Amino acid sequence: MVKLTMIARVTDGLPLAEGLDDGRDLTDAEMYKQQVKALFKNLSKGHNEASRMSVETGPYVFQYPCPGRVCYLTMCDRSYPKKLAFQYLEDLKNEFERVNGAQIETAARPYAFIKFDTFIQKTKKLYQDTRTQRNISKLNDELYEVHQIMTRNVQEVLGVGEKLDQVSQMSSRLTSESRIYADKARDLNRQIIIVSNSEVWKLLPVGFNSEVGSGCHRVRSRVPPLLGESKAVLVVHTQRPNTGQNIIYVSRIMAEEPVNVNGFRELARQTLPKMYYDFFTGGAEDQYTLKENEEAFHRITIQPKILVDMSSIDLSTMVLGYSISMPVMIAPTSRHKLANPSGEIATARAASTCNTIMVLSISSTCTLEEVAACCNAVRFFQLCVYKRRDITAKLVQRAENNGYKAIVLTGDSPRHGRREADIKNKIIIQELKNVEGLLSTKIVTDKGSNLDALANQTRDPSFTWEDIGWLKSITKLPILIKGVLTHEDALKALEVGAAGIIVSNHGGRQLDYCPPTISVLEEVVHAVGGKVPVFLDGGVRRGTDIFKAMALGAQAVLVGRPVLYGLAAKGENGVRRVLEMLKEELELTMALSGCSNVKEITRSHVRTKHDWQLLSLL
Incomplete structure (x- = not known):
């Protein structure tokens, strides 16, 4: 019996069609579908060893000819005749090429030809009729000689x-x-x-x-x-x-189990389709800033204090009056459902479990209402201002009505950064849930996802410091300004009444060759002079990185990509484990540096490249 039928493009493993009612009576249907997707991924890398393959998986066999640009695959009982399976796939191929052949290369979204299911079901029914099977079994056996069909076990193929x-x-x-x-x-x-x-x-x-x-x-x-x-x-x-x-x-x-953030990154790489992994990990243009965000931390050393009572260590931190378990928050990152089907809901639940703050991206794949309803985590809402101010106002009002505690205004994105991996991959993404039905620009087209158009045609590039007064007039929530990298902009943020500043370069995804955030943190902290809290994101991968940022004046840090790695690898539990790892690493760093609470982390605990240059002159 035919259990599953799936069709995919060989060049990139993109699924094009499948039998919609397949697997309804099949135990572990999703597991087998995941195996099929893994096979497609292997084929996209050129790992097809023969033009026809039979791959054993438990009581079933994957059968698939791979003659060219499209792979037609079916999963059958082991007892189902191979020649019937391959004739069934041949019939699908002929019809699929006839109807959809001209659009195969340009298809940009998964299951673009899902209507082909009608033909799949009709043909499958024919091949599962016993009389038809007897008639087809009389086909020329030479057509499917055993030596033409390479039989292997699924673990070998993968x-x-x-x-x-x-x-x-x-x-x-x-x-x-x-x-x-x-x-x-x-x-x-x-x-x-x-x-x-x-x-x-x-x-x-x-x-x-x-x-x-x-x-x-x-x-x-x-x-x-x-x-x-x-x-x-x-x-x-x-x-x-x-x-x-x-x-x-x-x-x-x-x-x-991964022992650090980089371990989760590797799991995410193995789990995600390449275009999604590149989307999460990539930066702008040459990716200089992306790389320097991490490398700059490596140029800062820690100066420990010894013989200090470390019998008790307290990592708790206050952020805008809210007590959190550690000086680590979740940065706004978009489209979590590309990493895990639960999306931002899984991330928010992990934040709640770890007692920290999540900043929800305006470009989330779950609505701000859905995230608010899923748990009791403290939530901030990240905002980009649209040309249509009424849309911006509605988003702010929805956030306030649903219990979000602050607005995080992104100030570094008047236009969309040039992310070349996304351009090459023609990234496929979901519609943005928070603005669904509000924007006329379609995010998905036949040529891929129109990310540049979405950002550049809808966001307001004319929004300036003077317009923050309007934003403050439509909400009672405190406003944090994200994207500050200079002394001058820090002073302007104070002038317009910002409740806090986030030192950020958008994870190296906007302007390439701008400075790594840790290298300008101290400059911003000095400009602010303690009047508002200063936070940092970008490049934080270790507890030692958190310690260094706090020693240079940050009240807390925000992490984005590490959370996405955990989400992709293990869902909600992965996010939780990433946050726990960072907390454990920070606690150990504090213990070995002589700091029993976060307030004891001071400038004297670190030395930067500039410090060493000054010391060399003494």
Whole structure:
């Protein structure tokens, strides 16, 4: 029986169509669909080893010919005849090319040809009729010779044991007497098994016996030196006939839980489609500022104080009168549903669990009302001013009515920065929920997502310091100004009555070659003179980075990309774990530096490049 049918473009793995009612009676349907998407991703990287493939996955087999620009894939019972499966896919191919052939290369959004489901269902019904099956089985067997269909296990196709496969292929070319080595290489690959169910487990050393989880069988897990002990796999339940093995690999991922933000970044890279990963991680033009945001922290050293009582350490911080558990807040970042289906709701819940503040982006994929209703986190709302002031006013009023505690005005984006990775990828994104129905500019077109047009045609580039008076007149909420990088702008922010300043360069996504934020933080702090709190975002990846920012005068920091990495890797729990990691690292840094609370972190605890230059003159 045909269980799933999916069609994707080979060049980038973009799904084009699928059977809409597929998987309704299938256990773990979503899991199998994720495997299919992983296969498509592999194909987009040029990993198609034959023109026709059969890939075993539990009690089912993925069958897919890959003749050119489009891959047609079906998942069937193991007992379903291969030649029927491939004839079914051939029929789909002929009709799909006839109807949609001219639009395949220009399709810019997932499932652009979803109406093709009608033909899929009609054809699938035909191939599941027993009389039709008997008639089609009389087709010329030579059309689908066994040697034309490469049968492999799904873990091999997705990358586990690729080097062993190379050994197998090389040895298969030798004499018949030496082909035993090919068999042994493949057997060794299949012996590396872990018993679990949809969990991540570390591969055990060679010969190590272990009981893996309650109710699981004792197995010998053997790891070839080629893979090493540092690798692991995501495993799903299945059963291999005649062997009793009930686990296969789906994909190779990191062995242990990530131990720092960079570990979550790597998980996010493995999880996300390339265009979405590039969207989250990319910067403007040459990405100088993007890189310097992190590198500049590395040029600051910490000067610890020793023999200080560190029996108790308090990280709690006050921000605009709200007590939070640590001097770390969540920066406004857009389109969280590209990272996880729960989007900003998952992020807000993690913020609530960790008792910190989330700044919701105006470009969120959940409405500000949905985020407000999901938990009791303290929330600020990030605002970009639109040409239509009535839209801006409505957004501010909605934020105030839904319990947001401050407005964060983004001042560095009169136009959209040139993010070249997004241009190359023709990034596909969702409509913006907070302005849904309010803007005439469509964010998605047949050529991709019209990000530049959305920003440049709708936002008000004429908004100046003098207009902040209007913004203050329509709300009682305090206004923080985000994007300050100079002494002069810090003074102007004080003049217009800002309640706080965020030193930010938009994560290196707007003006390239502007300074990294940590390098100008002290300049802004001196200009403000303690009259309003100063915060910093950009480049914070470690607890030591937070410590350095606070020593240079920041009251707290905001983190954006680290939160997105956690969200992409593990959803709400990933965001929570990223925040916990940063808190744990900061607490350790404070303990080793002689600071029992955040107020004890002072300028004397760090030395910048400028400090060292002055010392060299003494």
